[in-house]
Amino acid sequence: MTSPQQPIVLARDVVKRFGDHTVLDRVSFAVDPSQVVVIIGPSGSGKSTLLRCCNALEVPEAGSITICDTVLVKDGVVIPDRALNALRMQVGMVFQSFNLFPHLSVLDNITVGPRTLRKVPRAEAEAAARALLEKVGLAEKADAYPGTLSGGQKQRVAIARALAMKPRVMLFDEPTSALDPELVGEVLQVMKTLAREGMTMLIVTHEMGFAREVADVVMVMDGGRIIEQGPPEQIFGAPSNPRTRSFLDAVISRT
Amino acid sequence: MDLDFTPVWEGWRELGHGALVTIEVTSASLLLGCAIGLLIGIARLEPKRRLIYGAASAYVTCIRGTPLLVQLFLLFFGLPQFNILLPAFFCGVLGLGLYSGAYVSEIVRGAIQSIDRGQMEAARSLGMSYVQAMRIIIIPQAVVRMIPPLGNEFIALIKNSALVSLLTITDLMHEGQKIISVSYRSLEVYLAVAAIYLLLTSTTNFILRRIETRLRAGGLVQ
Numbered sequence: 001m002t003s004p005q006q007p008i009v010l011a012r013d014v015v016k017r018f019g020d021h022t023v024l025d026r027v028s029f030a031v032d033p034s035q036v037v038v039i040i041g042p043s044g045s046g047k048s049t050l051l052r053c054c055n056a057l058e059v060p061e062a063g064s065i066t067i068c069d070t071v072l073v074k075d076g077v078v079i080p081d082r083a084l085n086a087l088r089m090q091v092g093m094v095f096q097s098f099n100l101f102p103h104l105s106v107l108d109n110i111t112v113g114p115r116t117l118r119k120v121p122r123a124e125a126e127a128a129a130r131a132l133l134e135k136v137g138l139a140e141k142a143d144a145y146p147g148t149l150s151g152g153q154k155q156r157v158a159i160a161r162a163l164a165m166k167p168r169v170m171l172f173d174e175p176t177s178a179l180d181p182e183l184v185g186e187v188l189q190v191m192k193t194l195a196r197e198g199m200t201m202l203i204v205t206h207e208m209g210f211a212r213e214v215a216d217v218v219m220v221m222d223g224g225r226i227i228e229q230g231p232p233e234q235i236f237g238a239p240s241n242p243r244t245r246s247f248l249d250a251v252i253s254r255t
Numbered sequence: 256m257d258l259d260f261t262p263v264w265e266g267w268r269e270l271g272h273g274a275l276v277t278i279e280v281t282s283a284s285l286l287l288g289c290a291i292g293l294l295i296g297i298a299r300l301e302p303k304r305r306l307i308y309g310a311a312s313a314y315v316t317c318i319r320g321t322p323l324l325v326q327l328f329l330l331f332f333g334l335p336q337f338n339i340l341l342p343a344f345f346c347g348v349l350g351l352g353l354y355s356g357a358y359v360s361e362i363v364r365g366a367i368q369s370i371d372r373g374q375m376e377a378a379r380s381l382g383m384s385y386v387q388a389m390r391i392i393i394i395p396q397a398v399v400r401m402i403p404p405l406g407n408e409f410i411a412l413i414k415n416s417a418l419v420s421l422l423t424i425t426d427l428m429h430e431g432q433k434i435i436s437v438s439y440r441s442l443e444v445y446l447a448v449a450a451i452y453l454l455l456t457s458t459t460n461f462i463l464r465r466i467e468t469r470l471r472a473g474g475l476v477q
């Protein structure tokens with residue numbers, strides 16, 4: 001068991017290189033239970049890479065990442081496959097491009113994880129999936145195929161798919177960046193509900209209004225480092241780092 | 256010059272039987288080729304697994320770089336030197352299967368690699384092992400994309416299967432030659448044999464186009 005003060009995600013001095021390009025440069029942070037941590041920063045600053053390291057889709061060369069007291073990766077070595085798969089069940093991932101399984105119905109997209117990995121009986125898994133669909137406002141889409149859904153609907157199904165594994169933490173990599181503007185709200189709404197219910201979340205986003213509203217902590221990344229972090233009022237109200245300021249100015253003038 | 260198709264009409268039973276054998280040999284070979292192609296294709300996905308990748312690549316290189324006829328003769332006339340005597344039909348299917356396996360493996364590999372990388376990442380993120388992700392997520396999607404090229408492979412295999420007539424298998428080609436050996440009507444009989452091959456390949460092609468149209472309508476193939 002994790003005691004309440006133990007962080008769900010703990011990253012220490014994480015270094016990730018692609019060739020001789022250092023994408024993450026000794027990054028350390030913690031996400032506490034029920035905390036919502038939002039990562040912002042310019043494109044190419046390493047936000048996605050950092051998130052992907054948290055479920056070992058990318059393997060950092062140095063440093064360590066611990067999920068719920070279990071070491072995921074340390075000094076460039078990922079835990080053995082079996083343990084890795086078990087740990088990944090605890091970490092929900094939502095991608096910018098949804099990555100729904102197009103050959104499976106919405107219901108099967110959501111139940112395939114619990115059924116094959118947690119050995120949940122079909123009826124039980126489907127009941128849980130329908131409850132999740134209800135929650136994301138897509139109860140009537142259970143039998144639809146992903147190809148027939150709008151972007152916003154796809155992303156809500158993707159969130160339901162991740163939630164079906166009953167993860168301890170959810171990772172979101174720009175979940176609304178591929179959406180038409182009018183569909184962004186419905187996805188953010190679902191994420192706000194999750195935050196309210198106490199889900200632990202690590203979110204990369206460019207939605208500053210959303211960040212201001214739901215984040216407990218905002219981390220600003222630039223050039224592979226966390227250049228500033230703090231409560232949203234501080235980051236958005238009185239950023240101390242000039243690069244944070246110029247990034248926020250650029251984002252705000254864009255919208 | 257006068258054409259006399261009498262031997263063809265008189266030999267229609269034999270030719271029909273031969274056509275059936277051709278379909279049997281081809282179908283069995285493609286099945287074997289699919290099994291081999293799936294294994295070899297998956298083995299060639301990841302160059303980092305050097306030994307598996309290397310062995311599979313060597314197989315494909317050898318098969319594609321040598322004549323099918325030589326491969327068939329090696330099995331049928333070569334192996335008996337080691338006292339391995341395989342029945343002709345078995346030899347033919349094995350030879351054609353090994354041969355088409357090399358080509359199917361490229362179809363398999365291409366289809367799997369055409370599946371978006373995000374699919375594997377999403378499956379692994381749920382906690383699936385590589386094998387589970389392949390079996391449940393990647394391969395079912397890839398198989399759909401394999402159907403059109405596999406149909407083309409089937410057509411190529413129908414034509415290549417004529418070579419097994421040289422292993423004493425009584426396929427369409429072999430039956431034609433038997434009729435020629437007694438009637439000396441080479442032109443007429445080979446024309447008839449060609450027409451039957453054409454019928455087999457164009458029927459396959461027709462069925463294939465129908466399947467493709469369906470798949471495309473379902474949005475499963477681009």
Ligand SMILES: Nc1ncnc2c1ncn2[C@@H]1O[C@H](COP(=O)(O)OP(=O)(O)O)[C@@H](O)[C@H]1O
Pocket residue numbers: 018023041042043044045046047048049050
């Ligand atoms: N697989 C990869 N191979 C090589 N370089 C990569 C790869 N993934 C990301 N990068 C590079 O790492 C840097 C950070 O990328 P990323 O984490 O995607 O940034 P962000 O999400 O903040 O836009 C970029 O310069 C990008 O080009």
Ligand SMILES: [Mg+2]
Pocket residue numbers: 047048049174
């Ligand atoms: Mg990114």
